Amino acid sequence: MIDAGSTVPAPKRILVVGAGLSGAVVARELADAGHYVTVQDERRHIAGNCHTEIDPRTGILVHAYGPHIFHTDDAAVWAYVTRFADMVPFRHRVKAVAAGRVYSLPINLHTINQLYGRAMTPCEARHFIRSQAIAGDDAPVSFEEQALRFVGPRVYETFLRGYTRKQWGVEPSDLPASILKRLPLRFDYDDRYFDHRHQAMPRHGYTAMVARILDAPRIELRLNAPFDGRPGPEIDHLVYTGPLDRYFGQDLGPLGYRTLEFERFEVEGDAQGTAVVNFCDEEVPYTRVTEHRHFSPWVEAPPERSVCFREYSHSARPGDIPYYPLRLLSDRKLLSRYRARAEAEEGVTFVGRLGTYAYLDMDKAIARALETAGALNAAWAREAEAPAFVHAP
Structure with a gap:
């Protein structure tokens, strides 16, 4: 006989490694579908490299790991972020210094x-x-x-x-x-760095936005908790957003990443008149200077002090925070081998910039996280709908 049973999937226990944007979105979608989700991160804070914090000396909202400007044409993604944050319109404008002159970017x-x-x-x-x-x-x-x-x-x-x-x-x-x-090239005087329909910043910062995403009854958050590669037997499924090669112990070799270092300094008044200035000359060791008061002009801060970061880029070493996948030819060959292993890994889903070794803007990361969570929920619903064949007594 066939026991039709219930088509409602039994709640699963999910471990999400990484409390950045991708991990938070997947966790919230799975929790809202009725599953129990533990989110753990090795850092002391949530939001990953999007982390923002109020500087205690000046009251300025600082992008701790470099600037992040939200921009998208994806209506669904825009609707999603506006559920969790008051998004303030923001038009990102960048200047460039080359050979002692200041230019407008993009070109x-x-x-x-x-x-x-x-x-x-x-x-x-x-x-x-x-x-x-x-x-x-x-x-x-x-x-x-x-x-x-x-x-x-x-x-x-x-x-x-x-x-x-x-x-x-x-x-x-x-x-x-x-x-x-x-990189855009424009033949008009439009100096907006992005041309997407929606361009904005969360009023209270990205960390506050991610905190609201993670604020659900079925989500447990664990910080300062490095992942040792072995989820406990109580975990039904693992969602991994860390570096793909690290998951496999880099046993095929390390994938190439660039990392960033920031030299923080304060100045009196307005340092450069805009949020970002690129320095194109190779003899200048840093790539750009970011002035954080210009990322959130609605935040009241003392006008006499300004927080700036000089940004330096170099190859990621063991222990460094990986920012950008390098994706040289050797990396792409190695990536194909790691991806084959990831696809064969049972009970694990890889997502996010690091988990898929892909350069993803925030809107694309959110879109892929929503797709990933949707696919997992659909697969588990199909499991519940499958009839169980049992012998009649």
């Missing part, structure tokens, strides 16, 4: 006219940059090839070559062309 009509000492119209500038670009028949493979086809030698040498070598620690000819494809 736009003002940047082009300023660099060449011209007063070109959009149409003239478009044709001019096209004339400067180095033509080629084959699709560009490297960052350098893409840049020279995209903007030509002078723009590349002024704004991209030195900064890229500092940021990534390798020759631009060794980086994939896909990195440059994320």
